[in-house]
Amino acid sequence: MLDCTPAxxxxxxxGAINPAKTCQPIGAMYAALGIHRCLPHSxxxxxxxxxxxxxLTRHFREPVLAASSSFTEGASIFGGAANLKTAIKNVxxxxxxxxxxxxxxxxxxxxxxxxxxxxxxxxxxxxxxxIHANTPSYQGSHITGFSNMTxxxxxxxxxxxxxxxxxxxxxxxxxxxxxxxxEIKRLTGLMGIRSIMFPDTAGVLDAPMTGKFEMYPAGGxxxxxxxxxxxxxxxxxxxxxAASDPAHHLERKCRVRALxxxxxIGIKATxxxxxxxxxxxxxxxxxxxxxxxxxxxxxxxxxxxxFFGKKVAIFGDPDIVLATTEFLLDLGMRPVHVLTGTPxxxxxxxxxxxxxxxxxxxxxxxxxxLFLLHQWIKNxxxxxxxxxxxxxxxARAEDIPFVRLGFPILDRGLHSYLPVVxxxxxxxxxxxxxxxxxxxADRDAADEDLELVM
Amino acid sequence: xxxxxxxxxxxxxxxxxxxxRNRKKHILIRDSARGRQEIEANTRTIPxxxxxxxxxxxxxxxxxxxxxxxxVHIVHGPIGCAYYSWLTRRNKAKAADPKKNFLAYCxxxxxxxxxxxxxxEKKLARLIDEVVEIFQPNAITISATCPxxxxxxxxxxxxxxxxxxxxxxxxxxSCEGYRGVSQSAGHHIANNGLMEHVIGLGDREEPPHxxxxxxxxxxxxxxxxxEVHRILHEIGYHVQAVMxxxxxxxxxxxxxxxxxxxxxxxxxxxxxxxxLEKKYGTPWLKVNFIGIRATCESLRHMALYFGDExxxxxxxxxxxxELARIEPLLEPYRKICQGKTxxxxxxxxxxxxxxxxxxxxxxKTVLAGYExxxxxxxxxxxxxxxxxxxxxSKNIPDLHVLPDERRYxxxxxxxxxxxxxxxIPLSYYKGMNADMADGSIIVDDLNxxxxxxxxxxxxPDIFSxxxxxxxxxxxxxxxxxxxxxxxxxxxYAGFNGAVNxxxxxxxxxxxxxxxxxxxxxxxxxxxEGVVEEAK
Numbered sequence: 003m004l005d006c007t008p009a010x011x012x013x014x015x016x017g018a019i020n021p022a023k024t025c026q027p028i029g030a031m032y033a034a035l036g037i038h039r040c041l042p043h044s045x046x047x048x049x050x051x052x053x054x055x056x057x058l059t060r061h062f063r064e065p066v067l068a069a070s071s072s073f074t075e076g077a078s079i080f081g082g083a084a085n086l087k088t089a090i091k092n093v094x095x096x097x098x099x100x101x102x103x104x105x106x107x108x109x110x111x112x113x114x115x116x117x118x119x120x121x122x123x124x125x126x127x128x129x130x131x132x133i134h135a136n137t138p139s140y141q142g143s144h145i146t147g148f149s150n151m152t153x154x155x156x157x158x159x160x161x162x163x164x165x166x167x168x169x170x171x172x173x174x175x176x177x178x179x180x181x182x183x184x185e186i187k188r189l190t191g192l193m194g195i196r197s198i199m200f201p202d203t204a205g206v207l208d209a210p211m212t213g214k215f216e217m218y219p220a221g222g223x224x225x226x227x228x229x230x231x232x233x234x235x236x237x238x239x240x241x242x243x244a245a246s247d248p249a250h251h252l253e254r255k256c257r258v259r260a261l262x263x264x265x266x267i268g269i270k271a272t273x274x275x276x277x278x279x280x281x282x283x284x285x286x287x288x289x290x291x292x293x294x295x296x297x298x299x300x301x302x303x304x305x306x307x308x309f310f311g312k313k314v315a316i317f318g319d320p321d322i323v324l325a326t327t328e329f330l331l332d333l334g335m336r337p338v339h340v341l342t343g344t345p346x347x348x349x350x351x352x353x354x355x356x357x358x359x360x361x362x363x364x365x366x367x368x369x370x371x372l373f374l375l376h377q378w379i380k381n382x383x384x385x386x387x388x389x390x391x392x393x394x395x396x397a398r399a400e401d402i403p404f405v406r407l408g409f410p411i412l413d414r415g416l417h418s419y420l421p422v423v424x425x426x427x428x429x430x431x432x433x434x435x436x437x438x439x440x441x442x443a444d445r446d447a448a449d450e451d452l453e454l455v456m
Numbered sequence: 457x458x459x460x461x462x463x464x465x466x467x468x469x470x471x472x473x474x475x476x477r478n479r480k481k482h483i484l485i486r487d488s489a490r491g492r493q494e495i496e497a498n499t500r501t502i503p504x505x506x507x508x509x510x511x512x513x514x515x516x517x518x519x520x521x522x523x524x525x526x527x528v529h530i531v532h533g534p535i536g537c538a539y540y541s542w543l544t545r546r547n548k549a550k551a552a553d554p555k556k557n558f559l560a561y562c563x564x565x566x567x568x569x570x571x572x573x574x575x576x577e578k579k580l581a582r583l584i585d586e587v588v589e590i591f592q593p594n595a596i597t598i599s600a601t602c603p604x605x606x607x608x609x610x611x612x613x614x615x616x617x618x619x620x621x622x623x624x625x626x627x628x629x630s631c632e633g634y635r636g637v638s639q640s641a642g643h644h645i646a647n648n649g650l651m652e653h654v655i656g657l658g659d660r661e662e663p664p665h666x667x668x669x670x671x672x673x674x675x676x677x678x679x680x681x682x683e684v685h686r687i688l689h690e691i692g693y694h695v696q697a698v699m700x701x702x703x704x705x706x707x708x709x710x711x712x713x714x715x716x717x718x719x720x721x722x723x724x725x726x727x728x729x730x731x732l733e734k735k736y737g738t739p740w741l742k743v744n745f746i747g748i749r750a751t752c753e754s755l756r757h758m759a760l761y762f763g764d765e766x767x768x769x770x771x772x773x774x775x776x777x778e779l780a781r782i783e784p785l786l787e788p789y790r791k792i793c794q795g796k797t798x799x800x801x802x803x804x805x806x807x808x809x810x811x812x813x814x815x816x817x818x819x820k821t822v823l824a825g826y827e828x829x830x831x832x833x834x835x836x837x838x839x840x841x842x843x844x845x846x847x848x849s850k851n852i853p854d855l856h857v858l859p860d861e862r863r864y865x866x867x868x869x870x871x872x873x874x875x876x877x878x879x880i881p882l883s884y885y886k887g888m889n890a891d892m893a894d895g896s897i898i899v900d901d902l903n904x905x906x907x908x909x910x911x912x913x914x915x916p917d918i919f920s921x922x923x924x925x926x927x928x929x930x931x932x933x934x935x936x937x938x939x940x941x942x943x944x945x946x947x948y949a950g951f952n953g954a955v956n957x958x959x960x961x962x963x964x965x966x967x968x969x970x971x972x973x974x975x976x977x978x979x980x981x982x983x984e985g986v987v988e989e990a991k
Contacts, residue, residue: 092472097905140571
């Protein structure tokens with residue numbers, strides 16, 4: 003497996019080998035699916051749309067509907083305005099969404115199609131909406147695309163209409179699973195605070211089997227609520243890469259205070275999330291959550307010998323990796339290779355700060371790829387690998403216990419139905435990591451060393 | 457259950473007028489009394505219709521080139537195209553030397569904004585240098601993506617220079633996603649490149665074996681071509697090259713020596729099949745190794761072509777032995793499947809190929825179609841002279857080859873060839889429509905709306921298509937079977953494949969979970985009880 007990857011690392015500048023990111027539009031498509039009765043639309047050639055739908059479907063095992071402008075060579079040279087106008091007309095007539103959320107691809111971005119002008123000239127039935135985000139695939143990653151589409155929700159929809167800000171919090175959850183969005187809403191609900199989450203894919207990409215296909219499932223942030231987000235007192239952006247920019251855009255547009263926190267993975271980030279809610283809305287943390295937290299700490303202490311000192315390689319999307327790295331350090335683990343494919347931002351310095359405090363030396367890279375990660379591991383082996391499905395090839399090649407976390411997970415079911423955020427999510431992470439490590443210990447133990455109790 | 461024209465009219469009636477006029481020509485109700493029914497195909501996709509189609513890049517890199525295992529496939533573009541075509545099609549491969557199998561690698565120039573502005577040629581050249589240094593592959597392909605054509609990167613020139621520098625074959629493919637109207641354009645572009653720059657590059661002048669064949673348009677999804685190999689090997693054939701499942705640059709270079717080319721997927725590889733015949737005199741035979749009857753028939757046609765008594769005897773022996781082995785295995789699955797109906801909507805060949813296998817299980821196909829096939833795949837190759845290139849496909853270059861002065865030879869005498877043509881599909885494909893039952897529906901470029909409508913009307917027992925539409929029938933309580941990736945199972949080809957397929961389809965019918973779709977409290981009355989008579 004991956005026999006062609008040498009341990010010897012040479013400097014590369016020609017591109018990526020085995021990327022740890024994908025391109026913007028899939029993130030925008032995912033975000034758009036988090037609006038109720040929305041049809042995402044890909045303004046480019048149809049291959050992108052097919053790939054993005056397929057990949058989201060593989061991760062969620064759910065239908066993912068989206069339309070495309072289906073560029074031909076002619077449109078690629080002379081512009082895609084006619085294609086988009088035809089598409090908007092057809093989508094409203096045939097599929098009747100309440101809102102179309104358009105994103106672009108490297109094709110329409112390179113051509114320079116002017117979307118606001120095209121949309122202005124399109125036939126949009128009364129009461130229906132069309133919004134757009136520019137999502138050039140040659141900038142950033144799918145996380146950037148998620149952020150850009152969420153920003154478009156703010157630009158097009160959010161309005162400050164109330165004389166006084168309402169006692170409600172906006173939550174931009176970042177690029178996380180529907181289960182995580184549900185868990186974040188549960189935490190906020192238990193704190194007794196009204197919240198508006200956008201985008202919100204709960205009930206869309208984890209919809210139940212009922213015997214009836216719903217093109218627009220029950221879930222998704224309602225347009226009216228996204229509008230009302232302009233009247234909230236606070237926006238909490240969970241993750242600086244996926245959520246911060248739209249929150250700050252809302253602050254500028256509607257004077258809603260923006261606060262960026264880590265994705266609430268692990269105990270500290272969850273504490274910070276609840277503390278922020280408590281601080282801004284003067285509400286007590288309920289006994290139920292204090293109990294959950296206490297259970298988590300109880301488990302962390304009871305099982306610390308499973309985790310302490312274990313060397314970990316972790317890769318994935320920057321917000322997820324940053325928060326998880328903090329949790330690993332809180333368990334006394336040693337994240338010695340930390341990598342995201344998403345370029346730029348404060349990833350390297352934020353990870354470095356965490357590691358410095360914990361006294362751990364590590365390889366850290368933003369904009370890296372899995373070829374590099376694998377080489378790091380060959381030079382400095384680890385006890386555990388954490389990342390998306392693509393990590394399984396490295397795990398097999400180097401015989402490393404492997405925990406699947408993040409996007410995409412293509413080879414297991416269920417993962418998108420169970421959270422990794424909050425105290426409950428932290429318990430789940432502990433179970434996944436513990437199972438991986440202990441199954442390995444059992445497998446490798448000599449007969450006389452196999453333990454009944456561990 | 458068949459559809460009547462009124463129902464069809466009702467479905468189309470929901471469309472805007474222009475869309476209706478267009479879609480009408482892509483849908484047929486099969487009526488054999490009307491002979492060859494014309495269908496419109498391979499035309500541009502209607503914007504906003506929610507098509508299942510992909511692009512030329514997917515057809516070129518994803519389908520045809522990607523499976524070549526000893527080649528590093530560089531994707532020149534932003535990261536997405538490389539990422540999504542990385543290990544997602546299940547074209548399996550194993551190599552004697554694991555250092556010459558690059559299928560688990562995804563290599564991309566990962567173009568950034570500055571590359572779009574200033575051009576990506578230099579970065580591509582650097583990546584080629586890095587790939588040669590790290591991997592030492594037998595060859596490199598470069599596949600272009602959408603922005604490459606627009607910014608004017610000359611990938612052909614970069615490839616040529618790099619080939620001179622490194623001394624290995626480096627071949628560029630201008631398969632930008634917007635070319636043509638679907639994956640099909642990519643097949644054509646890949647065929648041209650392989651024919652021009654790979655096939656015939658080898659030194660071999662004679663076939664290594666009396667019964668040397670190539671298998672064309674077989675991508676070893678889930679191990680399909682290994683099963684075909686097994687059968688052919690047992691009969692006594694030698695397979696020179698597979699295009700391109702578990703294929704290699706090394707084997708492909710000598711593909712010109714085969715005495716017969718077997719064409720499984722007509723759509724994706726008929727260009728090469730045709731060119732091999734023109735350039736080297738090698739005829740091609742349309743085969744189908746999906747389904748038991750089709751497999752037996754294909755094997756018998758091959759034996760007839762070679763016309764050797766011993767080969768024919770051996771063919772019958774292997775067939776008899778295999779049938780005796782698998783028939784009892786199939787029996788329990790047949791009992792489950794008998795009398796059911798299916799949809800069969802797949803890319804450009806399986807929409808036809810799987811109908812026979814379904815039939816052998818007792819399942820009738822009530823609707824079939826293709827994403828991106830051309831009229832000849834529906835109506836047969838007789839229709840080829842009638843097909844006029846339109847504005848969207850005119851810019852896909854046709855490669856014209858001439859007989860190779862040194863290597864052209866007739867593999868069988870001309871008279872024998874003519875005689876055989878009356879008996880077996882030599883250099884001929886009759887198309888899907890001929891095999892469809894009257895009253896069944898044929899749909900080209902089926903879209904989401906039509907998928908829902910046709911399911912509602914026909915209520916098939918199983919829906920077979922791809923990943924994008926797999927979970928739609930599920931929500932309606934209808935099993936679905938992916939016929940692109942086999943739901944991670946396989947092989948489905950050959951004799952063993954038929955058993956695997958039967959097992960998987962039967963399993964999808966009988967899982968007890970279907971009984972729980974409707975909660976019990978929604979089935980019965982709110983309150984239950986007996987009214988006691990007053991005393």
